[in-house]
Amino acid sequence: MQATTTAAQATPVRSVSYRYDLDGLRGIAIAFVVVFHVFVGKVSGGVDVFLLLSGYFFLGSQLRYAARDSASRNPWWPFWRTLRRLYPALLVVLGTTAVVSFLWVPQMRRLDIVQQFTASLLYFQNWELASQSADYNVASGTVSPLQHLWSMAVQGQFYVLAIAVAMVVIWTGRSRWVTPFLIAVTLASFAYACWMWWEFQPLNYYSTWSRMWQLTLGALLALHAHRLRLPTRVQQACTLLGLAMVLSTGFLFDGAWYFPGVAALYPIGGATLVILGGGIGPVAGALAHRGMRWLGDIAYPLYLWHWPVLILALVLLDVDTVSLPLGTAVILGSLVLADLTHRLVEKPLRQHARRPLAGERRVADARAQLRTSRTARGRAVAGSLLAAVLVGLLTVQGIWQVRLHNAGGVLLDAHLYPGARALEGADVPERKPAPDPDLVTWILSPIWTEDCISRFGDDPEVLPVDVRGQDCVFGDRAATRDVYLVGGSHAEQWVIPLDALGREHGFRVVPLVRQSCPTFAEERDGLFEPDCVRFNERVLERLAEADPELVISTTTRPRIEHGGREEQVPASYPTFWNFLAEHDIPFAGLRDNPWSTFEDGTDLSVPVCMLDLEDPELCGINAADFYQPQDPAARHLNRMPHAKAIDTRGWYCVDDLCPAVIGNIFVYRDANHLSAPYVLSLAPQLWEEVAEFL
Structure with a gap:
């Protein structure tokens, strides 16, 4: 009992109120990603901010749970909850992209893209793109419609690390090592990103090791930012300056060339200032507005949808550039698809019940609900359909490899194929x-x-x-x-x-x-x-x-x-x-x-x-x-x-x-x-x- 109490005392995020202004910041960061991808052809820095906030929210929530006296020691539950948060929307987008690509877009019938479907599903797309020597390119009919999912892969890999950190805290009852560990990872990753910027920027852009500092810095802010007591006016100034830095990043830098090295401190620093602003003042109030929070709610499916919609539109319409009407249609279409995905897929299939505590029989309760609740049965059917999509997409690469093997390599019948x-x-x-x-x-x-x-x-x-x-x-x-x-x-x-x-x-x-x-x-x-x-x-x-x-x-x-x-x-x-x-x-x-x-x-x-x-x-x-x-x-x-x-x-x-x-x-x-x-x-x-x- 004493060990658990120590863990709770060393995890101060337990009492921190939820920051709705950061939901708005997340939404506006992804919105800028979309606008810059569609109209500018540059990296806006929004993904860097998104990764920082992912570290802030996710590890913070894991450690808040780990601080409970009756936290479950079973590592399956945080993974299951995370899978239910991430996979439904991802499977809908990937399944739709696969059908459209392979039926109507010959340019997309390529082994590298088939491999990227597998890599996206298993969250190693960043390494797959790096192995294919794929620079982060502007939108065109020849670019992969899955290119943007590299950041989701980095995020997913961090989630595994975050869950592992929280489980170690639960198993050992000690959390004092968490902060030194995160500081060490942040400094080492940042140093590596700066070195790799000089050595090989294409790999640096995708590398988990180069990006980790952005996520672990967010985690450190979740643990300790609330301890910094600033005057109200200073907090308001931090929020205003930080938001201005986030919004101006894409106009000052092309992130594909400079991030996540030293230059990434500009958007990351801006987001950090917003966090230090404490959610106080009119700017923070605007970020926490209902409309901005809606944008934050659909940020994940919006990010998933916008790039394949853009690439497939360019190919199907046989155009090389994005006109104002086409770009506007892509953005509006992506917003509609993101909202529908959020309402009809994400929310119904998300884990709504609180995370189980030690001794709860959650599996038995779920079986009982299947017998008595039509809603539970509907979720089960929908989940089964998405599982079928997952299996189908994972088999595509194997089928392609068999076809490639059966194509006969270089040996063809010389009489039939002279x-x-x-x-x-x-x-x-x-x-x-x-x-x-x-x-x-x-x-x-x-x-x-x-x-x-x-x-x-x-x-x-x-x-x-x-x-x-x-x-x-x-x-x-x-x-x-x-x-x-x-x-x-x-x-x-x-x-x-x-x-x-x-x-x-x-x-x-x-x-x-x-x-x-x-x-x-x-x-x-x-x-x-x-x-x-x-x-x-x-x-x-x-x-x-x-x-x-x-x-x-x-x-x-x-x-x-x-x-x-x-x-x-x-x-x-x-x-x-x-x-x-x-x-x-x-x-x-x-x-x-x-x-x-x-x-x-x-x-x-x-x-x-x-x-x-x-x-x-x-x-x-x-x-x-x-x-x-x-x-x-x-x-x-x-x-x-x-x-x-x-x-x-x-x-x-x-x-x-x-x-x-x-x-x-x-x-x-x-x-x-x-x-x-x-x-x-x-x-x-x-x-x-x-x-x-x-």
């Missing part, structure tokens, strides 16, 4: 092109599946082959002749035919490739990241040591960074070719395949076009839009010793058209990368060009 052989006169039987256009994007080369490519964020000083060893050596691993494949993803795709040719002709294939990083000795274009420069330094060192029989890479690319559509030889590329010539290393340079783009140079996915139009010619690429009349690399390479420019234009184009399908095989897996089955069908043409070196 691919590039059709360009040389092979018969092409009447057949539906393969693989399915919604799957072809995800049939990747073994360089990706075996982690043999250096990805964004990886240490550029490390060559994957040094880590993975023989798993990153292809072709005939027992051979003594080496072919090195270097460059970025447009070079990487050639490992598929090279692997087959190496096994047939007795040579090893060693990839030294990095995402979006063509190989050069000197960066002369101002296009490529410093990490790419460092990675290439290691590549050149390795090539000089290895002295391979042949190096293969691509030789052209469009200047897409500046909206360019036509192929060029970047000024950096010849510096690598000169390096190879100086070391007497033979080089075979492949002219790049066409890139499918809109007029401004942005990507136009060929498989998505085929899902929409089912026309290989309309979804093809006009050769003159990409290719120069002659291979621009030839004038460099053909005068160099041991080098050869391989003109691949005829491998993809017939006359002036580069169609989306050749020989019953989809040529592209996205806007500019070759599909795995098609590039394998090019093995004979590739061998004809490189055999002289081997």
